[in-house]
Amino acid sequence: MKKSKKNIKNIEIIFYTLLTVFVLLLLYFxxxxxxxxxxxxxxxxxVLVIAFFIFGILLTVFVFKSKIKGKLKIYLLLTGFSAIGFLVFVLLHNFIYxxxxxxxxENFWRGGDEAFFLILAVIVCPILFLVGVVGSLVLLLKK
Structure with missing residues (x-):
């Protein structure tokens, strides 16, 4: 029982750190x-983008290892995966381009096709991150 409470506390610390890094990145952009x-x-x-990626990985790993179930697990995983996806899709966008x-x-490539990964990185991942954060916050604060 003690280990699971410590796990949940670690998840909360990672979650709130991830949220703080997101706010700082949002301010920058x-x-x-x-x-x-x-x-x-x-x-x-x-550095913040790399930290965002690392904390996303940490959150995902800790949630998978924890005994958290139900909607909270889904929202926390959504938060973690979208944080990971941001950097992955930015890199894919630049690599494909x-x-x-x-x-x-240069003359052949008009630059339209690689926009798919850019849209995933810049629009889809932040929206999914916010959905995961709001859902997680509601369920965490409910406890």
Missing amino acids: VVPTEVSTKRALFPAAA GFFIYLFG
Whole structure:
């Protein structure tokens, strides 16, 4: 019993850390600032994206290892998987774009097909993350 309570506490810590990193990333991308400021903050944003990915993996692993069941497990996994998916889809977008330019040349590639992964990374994953966060928060705060 003690181990499962510790597991749930660890999951909550990872969850709230992941939420904090998301808010910081959101501030970086949404708050309008000068280009020079964005460039200066880019290394910090890159570290935050990597942290977001790592905490997403940690949340997913801890939830799978825990005895959490039902809707809370689904919402926590949705939160973790969408955090992982963000970086994966950004990298796939850039890889496919670069790979097709390498294969077919710059003049052949118009840049429309790789947008699928960009849409997944920039629109779908954040929406799924927010759905997972809201559902998890409602169920965690209900306890």
